[in-house]
Amino acid sequence: MSVPFVDLQSQYQEYKQEIDTKIHQVLDSSSYIMGQEVKELEENLSGYTGSNHAIACSSGTDALLLALMSIGIQPGDEVITTPFTFIATAEAIAFLGAKPVFVDIEQDSFNINAAQIEQAVTDKTKAIIPVSLFGQPADMDEINEIAEKNGLLVIEDAAQSFGAEYKGRKSCNLSTIACTSFFPAKPLGCYGDGGAVFTSDSDVAKKIRILLNHGQNERYKHKYIGINGRLDALQAAVLNVKLQYFDKEVQKRNEIAKRYDNALEDTVLTPVLKPERSSVYAQYCVKSQKREDILEKLKKNGIPFAVYYPIPLHMQECFEGIGYKPGEFPVSEKVAKEIFALPMSAFLSIEDQDKVMKVMQEQ
Numbered sequence: 472m473s474v475p476f477v478d479l480q481s482q483y484q485e486y487k488q489e490i491d492t493k494i495h496q497v498l499d500s501s502s503y504i505m506g507q508e509v510k511e512l513e514e515n516l517s518g519y520t521g522s523n524h525a526i527a528c529s530s531g532t533d534a535l536l537l538a539l540m541s542i543g544i545q546p547g548d549e550v551i552t553t554p555f556t557f558i559a560t561a562e563a564i565a566f567l568g569a570k571p572v573f574v575d576i577e578q579d580s581f582n583i584n585a586a587q588i589e590q591a592v593t594d595k596t597k598a599i600i601p602v603s604l605f606g607q608p609a610d611m612d613e614i615n616e617i618a619e620k621n622g623l624l625v626i627e628d629a630a631q632s633f634g635a636e637y638k639g640r641k642s643c644n645l646s647t648i649a650c651t652s653f654f655p656a657k658p659l660g661c662y663g664d665g666g667a668v669f670t671s672d673s674d675v676a677k678k679i680r681i682l683l684n685h686g687q688n689e690r691y692k693h694k695y696i697g698i699n700g701r702l703d704a705l706q707a708a709v710l711n712v713k714l715q716y717f718d719k720e721v722q723k724r725n726e727i728a729k730r731y732d733n734a735l736e737d738t739v740l741t742p743v744l745k746p747e748r749s750s751v752y753a754q755y756c757v758k759s760q761k762r763e764d765i766l767e768k769l770k771k772n773g774i775p776f777a778v779y780y781p782i783p784l785h786m787q788e789c790f791e792g793i794g795y796k797p798g799e800f801p802v803s804e805k806v807a808k809e810i811f812a813l814p815m816s817a818f819l820s821i822e823d824q825d826k827v828m829k830v831m832q833e834q
């Protein structure tokens with residue numbers, strides 16, 4: 472058997488009975504969109520993160536879109552974020568006609584460099600979206616402070632960091648708004664698309680609930696222009712089962728990361744955790760100037776890998792219109808050339824971990 476990059480099959484086998492039962496309950500109920508399972512999920516998510524409001528929605532991308540819509544982001548506005556993230560972060564900003572304003576990252580944590588944010592603020596800036604990349608929270612205290620000083624809102628893109636901690640608090644509860652994703656390969660994944668918005672602000676929560684249902688506040692009365700951003704009951708049912716075992720899985724991911732760290736620290740630059748925070752290792756990413764040689768070797772030995780992210784967002788064709796040039800975010804550009812991810816999931820067997828480490832150590 473080849474080493475799985477993310478082992479969703481073993482996870483399903485482990486929880487199969489409970490998941491199958493729950494899925495059949497939903498099928499028997501004939502209530503497929505929102506409903507009791509979704510309500511339960513929202514309570515569970517709120518309880519887990521400590522956030523006042525958790526609103527389940529259709530994906531992580533829609534969570535970001537809903538968050539930006541709820542604070543009235545519109546053409547002409549600017550939103551500060553990182554160029555070293557999945558496209559969705561900046562896509563949601565641009566989709567609303569606003570301008571993603573990029574700020575470079577730190578070379579060790581790969582998260583936005585908080586010290587460079589303030590110089591990017593203009594009178595058009597409305598919000599900051601730090602991404603807690605690969606599972607490690609960004610410098611949320613520093614970012615919240617800059618936001619407060621400049622009258623901006625902070626939306627944590629926690630698509631990869633659900634479950635991580637920062638100064639004793641959970642990711643998704645570190646800023647006024649946060650968004651996460653339940654895409655199958657994320658640390659907490661469902662069996663399709665899913666996401667959630669978290670907020671401490673009751674007005675934002677109320678507005679998001681309306682926006683995700685076509686802006687409808689009463690049946691066929693539409694207060695805002697919204698979207699279809701609802702979550703399926705089937706996805707909520709899967710998540711309600713998986714959430715019970717999630718902390719155990721996070722612990723396993725951390726144990727695997729520790730084993731990788733110890734085995735690989737002389738071969739590549741292993742992930743750096745900043746003080747007072749934990750990671751859920753959505754990805755286990757390492758850096759090497761000899762990346763291409765290493766990837767070749769992994770390929771030859773049947774070890775799967777991935778590169779997150781090969782092209783920083785300011786160099787993507789879709790953002791050409793903004794006018795950024797290569798060279799503007801040197802840290803992101805350098806990291807993009809050196810970074811790669813190794814197999815990681817809670818059900819990665821010791822034997823498979825050993826196989827990965829052995830090939831890596833032979834460099």
Ligand SMILES: *Cc1c(COP(=O)(O)O)cnc(C)c1O
Binds near residue numbers: 654664
């Ligand atoms: C996965 C991801 C998203 C989007 O989530 P989807 O559920 O796939 O729409 C947004 N931001 C980041 C950083 C992600 O990793």
